[in-house]
Amino acid sequence: MSRQQQILAEIGIRPLWQLRSTADAAHPPGTTPIETAPIEAAPIAASPAETLPVPEFVTSTAAIEPASISTPASRTDSAEQPLPLAIANWEDLHAQVAACQQCQLAKTRSNTVVGRGNRQARLLIIGEAPGEQEDLQGLPFVGKAGQLLENMLAAAGFDSARDVYICNLLKCRPPGNRNPAQDEIVQCQRFLQWQIEAVKPELIVAVGRFAAQSLLQSTASLGSLRGKQHQYGNYPVLVSFHPAYLLRSPGEKAKAWQDWCRVRQLLQK
Numbered sequence: 010m011s012r013q014q015q016i017l018a019e020i021g022i023r024p025l026w027q028l029r030s031t032a033d034a035a036h037p038p039g040t041t042p043i044e045t046a047p048i049e050a051a052p053i054a055a056s057p058a059e060t061l062p063v064p065e066f067v068t069s070t071a072a073i074e075p076a077s078i079s080t081p082a083s084r085t086d087s088a089e090q091p092l093p094l095a096i097a098n099w100e101d102l103h104a105q106v107a108a109c110q111q112c113q114l115a116k117t118r119s120n121t122v123v124g125r126g127n128r129q130a131r132l133l134i135i136g137e138a139p140g141e142q143e144d145l146q147g148l149p150f151v152g153k154a155g156q157l158l159e160n161m162l163a164a165a166g167f168d169s170a171r172d173v174y175i176c177n178l179l180k181c182r183p184p185g186n187r188n189p190a191q192d193e194i195v196q197c198q199r200f201l202q203w204q205i206e207a208v209k210p211e212l213i214v215a216v217g218r219f220a221a222q223s224l225l226q227s228t229a230s231l232g233s234l235r236g237k238q239h240q241y242g243n244y245p246v247l248v249s250f251h252p253a254y255l256l257r258s259p260g261e262k263a264k265a266w267q268d269w270c271r272v273r274q275l276l277q278k
């Protein structure tokens with residue numbers, strides 16, 4: 010079994026993706042593999058173009074303008090308004106997040122969690138909020154869900170340290186992994202907006218309902234946001250499942266795999 014097949018098996022996607030001729034031999038009449046083309050684990054910049062078995066995506070008409078990083082918003086006394094955005098560089102971002110007390114999550118966090126990966130990556134992945142392990146280690150997606158994300162990225166040919174920058178909507182853990190509150194999202198969004206404009210990715214993938222709805226300013230379900238190409242300012246956005254959800258609902262992994270095949274396809278263009 011190849012490394013890619015091992016990874017696919019580990020993330021629970023079966024039957025394994027194979028060339029149709031190979032799959033025909035491996036799957037007797039009456040059985041149908043869910044995909045038929047192989048994905049080579051290779052750097053995305055060097056990967057040959059290939060036809061991947063992905064669904065048709067349509068382009069969302071919703072275009073969201075991100076907040077400018079050079080034009081601070083006016084500060085008001087309203088709890089709904091985040092502070093002006095004045096972040097000089099990545100080190101300043103980390104320092105400001107570490108010192109941030111703008112919402113109640115500052116009282117219960119162990120560490121702030123800003124992001125990891127290549128700050129000049131072509132692909133930006135945005136999740137929801139740190140979990141227990143992330144809060145303890147100060148890094149996003151390092152628990153079981155993070156391992157699943159790593160495996161899916163590897164299977165799709167991405168090196169998470171080289172090809173991807175990963176961060177969350179919130180930089181502090183909600184106690185007990187509860188859902189983010191709206192005021193917490195509003196207060197924290199300036200950091201995410203700065204990260205998006207600093208990375209300048211070719212593609213954003215929002216994983217999970219909260220990240221997708223917040224980024225796209227939508228109340229639509231994750232199911233209806235998946236399978237479409239959206240826009241956040243100048244940045245195309247795809248939506249997929251949060252890996253923590255996939256751990257609870259392994260039956261959805263095949264759909265998630267379709268999403269990651271689409272991600273790779275877009276970045277190969």
Ligand code: SF4
Pocket residue numbers: 106109110111112113114115121179180181193196197
């Ligand atoms: S979640 Fe965001 S806004 Fe709230 S304290 Fe942490 S860094 Fe500040």
